[in-house]
Amino acid sequence: NAKRLGRNHSLRFRPALDKQDNPQLALVSDLRAALVSGDQLELYFQTQHHPGTGELLGMEALLRWQHPRDGMISPGEFIPLAERHGLMAELGSWVIEKACAQQAHWANNGMPTLTMWVNISALQLFHGDLETQLATCLKRYRITPGHIGLELTESVLLDERAGDMGPRLKALRAQGYAIAIDDFGTGYSSLGYLKRLPVDKIKLDRAFIRELPGDQADAAIVKAVLSMAKGLELDVIAEGVETKEQCDFLVDAGCHMVQGFYFARPQPAHELEQRLLPQSQPAKSRTGSMAKAG
Ligand code: C2E
Ligand code: MG
Ligand code: MG
Numbered sequence: 001n002a003k004r005l006g007r008n009h010s011l012r013f014r015p016a017l018d019k020q021d022n023p024q025l026a027l028v029s030d031l032r033a034a035l036v037s038g039d040q041l042e043l044y045f046q047t048q049h050h051p052g053t054g055e056l057l058g059m060e061a062l063l064r065w066q067h068p069r070d071g072m073i074s075p076g077e078f079i080p081l082a083e084r085h086g087l088m089a090e091l092g093s094w095v096i097e098k099a100c101a102q103q104a105h106w107a108n109n110g111m112p113t114l115t116m117w118v119n120i121s122a123l124q125l126f127h128g129d130l131e132t133q134l135a136t137c138l139k140r141y142r143i144t145p146g147h148i149g150l151e152l153t154e155s156v157l158l159d160e161r162a163g164d165m166g167p168r169l170k171a172l173r174a175q176g177y178a179i180a181i182d183d184f185g186t187g188y189s190s191l192g193y194l195k196r197l198p199v200d201k202i203k204l205d206r207a208f209i210r211e212l213p214g215d216q217a218d219a220a221i222v223k224a225v226l227s228m229a230k231g232l233e234l235d236v237i238a239e240g241v242e243t244k245e246q247c248d249f250l251v252d253a254g255c256h257m258v259q260g261f262y263f264a265r266p267q268p269a270h271e272l273e274q275r276l277l278p279q280s281q282p283a284k285s286r287t288g289s290m291a292k293a294g
């Protein structure tokens with residue numbers, strides 16, 4: 001499977017095209033350079049909360065690229081490009097390495113320990129050495145799998161080129177990693193896979209949250225997903241929560257976890273530290289009260 005995917009990708013990559021005529025290719029070569037130098041790339045972190053109490057429950061690592069000329073470029077733009085042009089494996093490794101290093105740094109500096117969720121691209125999963133790579137990083141930074149969560153989009157899990165994802169996910173989960181389905185509800189799929197695949201958490205896509213609480217259809221969908229997830233013993237996290245009204249609706253509907261601008265925007269590590277470790281108080285006295293592990 002990995003081979004077949006690889007071949008498709010090399011077919012699409014045509015280095016002979018003139019970079020100057022193709023801004024996308026120029027961007028690809030800039031990204032390649034960014035991976036070599038490393039200092040244009042950065043992980044931002046967005047915290048996850050209980051919608052009623054605001055309690056901290058986890059965080060997601062989100063990749064940022066500060067392009068030297070064009071400024072901040074969205075991962076929505078450069079990740080698909082990296083996937084198409086054979087840079088995703090390297091980019092994905094960079095993210096895993098940085099996420100683990102950050103977890104270790106925080107663990108050694110009195111930050112509350114929260115599960116850090118990392119987005120995993122289809123190509124990283126198909127490639128097959130994700131498990132080894134994670135294990136190597138965890139060992140290097142002395143952190144446990146329980147503190148790393150893997151987010152896979154619904155479309156990745158259902159990609160037929162992947163074959164049966166079950167065994168691979170089971171292996172990762174047996175190691176102790178938590179697994180979430182990202183952008184849940186956008187894959188136009190049958191729900192049967194929820195029974196087959198070993199996952200811990202559903203991330204309800206922002207599309208269903210945006211028009212809450214006014215939109216009756218969205219309200220019904222959100223409630224139905226929450227009730228289904230309860231039956232399947234899956235956690236649900238609502239993405240893209242921006243307003244108090246959305247938050248209140250979710251509390252009433254029994255959703256225990258939210259992520260969105262209402263609580264926090266994605267932010268660089270040092271800003272998160274400032275938020276979670278106010279300078280006025282010694283680190284040690286804060287850790288107990290800040291959070292339960294996510
Ligand atoms: P995602 O994993 O679904 O991440 C959530 C996206 O929603 C993030 O966009 C986040 O900044 C944004 N967001 C969070 N709260 C709100 C809100 O309240 N309102 C609105 N409007 N947006 C909100 P971002 O950081 O631009 O990332 C976009 C996508 O790029 C991610 O979607 C993920 O699929 C991908 N991505 C980001 N970092 C990585 C990475 O390290 N590896 C891989 N493979 N993909 C990544
Ligand atoms: Mg995600
Ligand atoms: Mg998402």
Ligand code: MG
Binds near residue numbers: 183
């Ligand atoms: Mg998304």
